[in-house]
Amino acid sequence: xxxxxxxxxxxGKSTLFNCLSNAKAQSANFPFCTIxxxxxxxxxxxxxxxxxxxxxxxxxxxxxxxxxxDIAGLVKGASKGEGLGNQxxxxxxxxxxxxxxxxxxxxxxxxxxxGSVDPIRDKETxxxxxxxxxxxSIEKKLDKVKRAAKTGNKDALKEEAxxxxxxxxxxxxxxxxxxxxxxxxxxxxxxxxxxxxxxxxLYVCNVDESSAVSxxxxxxxxxxxxxxxxxxxxxxxxxxEADISELETYEERQLFxxxxxxDEPGSSKLIRAAYKLLNLHTYFTAGEKEVRAWTIxxxxxxxxxxxxxxxxxxxxxxxxxxxxxxxxITFGSEIKVKEAGKMRVEGKEYIxxxxxxxxxxxxx
Numbered sequence: 388x389x390x391x392x393x394x395x396x397x398x399g400k401s402t403l404f405n406c407l408s409n410a411k412a413q414s415a416n417f418p419f420c421t422i423x424x425x426x427x428x429x430x431x432x433x434x435x436x437x438x439x440x441x442x443x444x445x446x447x448x449x450x451x452x453x454x455x456x457d458i459a460g461l462v463k464g465a466s467k468g469e470g471l472g473n474q475x476x477x478x479x480x481x482x483x484x485x486x487x488x489x490x491x492x493x494x495x496x497x498x499x500x501x502g503s504v505d506p507i508r509d510k511e512t513x514x515x516x517x518x519x520x521x522x523x524s525i526e527k528k529l530d531k532v533k534r535a536a537k538t539g540n541k542d543a544l545k546e547e548a549x550x551x552x553x554x555x556x557x558x559x560x561x562x563x564x565x566x567x568x569x570x571x572x573x574x575x576x577x578x579x580x581x582x583x584x585x586x587x588x589l590y591v592c593n594v595d596e597s598s599a600v601s602x603x604x605x606x607x608x609x610x611x612x613x614x615x616x617x618x619x620x621x622x623x624x625x626x627x628e629a630d631i632s633e634l635e636t637y638e639e640r641q642l643f644x645x646x647x648x649x650d651e652p653g654s655s656k657l658i659r660a661a662y663k664l665l666n667l668h669t670y671f672t673a674g675e676k677e678v679r680a681w682t683i684x685x686x687x688x689x690x691x692x693x694x695x696x697x698x699x700x701x702x703x704x705x706x707x708x709x710x711x712x713x714x715x716i717t718f719g720s721e722i723k724v725k726e727a728g729k730m731r732v733e734g735k736e737y738i739x740x741x742x743x744x745x746x747x748x749x750x751x
Contacts, residue, residue: 388453388454388483388484388665388667388682389426389453389454389455389456389481389482389483389484390453390454390455390456390482390483390484390485390486390589390661390664390665391455391456391458391478391479391481391482391484391485391486392404392455392456392457392458392486392488392591393458393479393485393486393487393488393513394487394488394489394490394509394513395490395499395509395512395513397490397497397499398488398489398490398509398593399488399490399593399625399626400457400458400488401425401457402625402626402629403486403488403591403593403623403625403628403654403657404425404427404455404457405629405632406625406628406629406631406632406654407427407429407455407654407657407658408427408428408429408455425456425457426454426455426456426457427454427455427457428452428453428454428455429452429453429454429455429658430450430451430452430658431450431451431452431453431658431659431662431669431680431682432450432651432655432658432659433450433451433669433680435669435671435712435742436448436450436671436678436680438716439671439673439678439712439715439744440678442673442715442716442719442720443673443674443675443678443720444675445673445674445675445676445677445678446675446676446677447676447677447678448677448678448679449677449678449679449680450680451662451667451669451680451681451682452682453658453661453662453665453667453682455486455661456478456481456482458478458479458482476516476517476520476583479517479583479586480581480583482586483586483665484586484587484588484589484661484664484665485583485586485587485588485589486588486589486591486657486661487510487513487588487589487590487591488591488593488625489506489509489510489590489591489592489593489605489609490504490506490509490593491504491506491592491593491594491598491602491603491605491606491609491622492504492593492594492595492598492603492605493595494595504605506592506605506608506609507608507609507612510590510609510612510613511560514560514562514584515560517562517583517584518557518560518561518562518584519557520583521553521557521563521582521583521584521585522554522557522558524580524582525550525553525554525557525580525582526554528550528580529547529550529551529554532546532547532550533547545572545576546575546576549568549572549576549577550576552566552568553566553577553582557584562584562585562616563577563582563584563585564584564585564586564587564588564616564617564618565615565616565617587617587618587664587665587666588616588618588619588664589618589619589620589621589657589660589661589664590609590613590618590619590620590621591621591623591625591657592605592606592609592620592621592622592623593623593624593625594606594622594623594624595624595626596624596626596627596647598622598624599622599623599624599627599647599648599649599653600647600648600649602622606620606622619660619663619664621653621656621657621660622653623653623654623657624647624653627647628652628653628654630643631643631644631652632652632654640652662682666684666685667682667683667684667685668682668683668685668741669681669682669683669741669742670683670692670739670740670741670742670743670744670745671712671742671743671744671745672696672744672745672746673715673721673744681695681696682695683695683739685741686738687738687739688735688736688737688738688739689704689706689707689709689733689734689735689736689737689738689739689745689747690704690735691739692707692739692745693707693747693749696747699749699751700747700749702749702751703749703750703751704735704747704748704749705748705749705750706732706733706734706747706748707732707733707734707737707745707746707747707748708730708731708732708733708745708746708747708748709730709731709732709733709737709743709744709745710724710729710730710731710743710744710745711729711740711742711743711744712742712743712744713742714727714729715744721744
């Protein structure tokens, strides 16, 4: 699963990518220093994994991960190819969620592509380019569907009505994620189109160091402007986060955070927020060889969760032995959980819960 970082040039996208992934993407004070998208595999911070490690003492520990893609800065006219826009918009289409970075700080030494700091204008510029690209996709699809609808095909008539609703909203500047559809219409007609503005979005307000804890006037403006959207907002001092990530020891990083009044790096909160945005959660396997976090979609069944480990596990699934994370921590070991009668045996219909510790029985 991939989350793509988008925004205007010079708002802090590559700096954010670097402090999330330590991949050292090129970052400079001029537009378009990122051309090809950089991809980093980022560990999802999870204290539960550390607690399981302390109890099990395994040979290795493997966290859950999310792919973060640093996509080059979009500009006005991107949907028509400005600033290598078509290439960059294609990169966004391949992601599952969007991290939209907005500049919410004043600094005369950092050039703004439009000459002044205005996160709402910047947001509207990006939104419009993404909406125009989706409108292009919808109009192409409508041409095909209208031909089928003219023959009286009921499915085509239904799809035409849905697509016309999307077209009208996009023309009014409303992103697809904010349009109300029935679950059936969304599944049948919207999701297959992979529209950019249908992807879930997390707005990252990039602030100065003094605003890292409580935000500032720019953040307040963003919160107000996005109140009607189905979107999340996080406040992050990206430059400061980059400085923290450069410190060599955990103790140094913690002292820096305490001075700022933060309990953990904002980048950790962002990664967890991105994970949630992708509608993912975690189950664990725990044994002497390995304690591991496995990533699954919210709502996955036990066989589907088993299939993440190996497809044979899903095909030959018999049952799952399940311990809740809280019970594992309370009793301190798998043996003690069993003795207390807290291990459950679940079948094919079981919906895996976040934090379940699982063993699978299967037959191939």
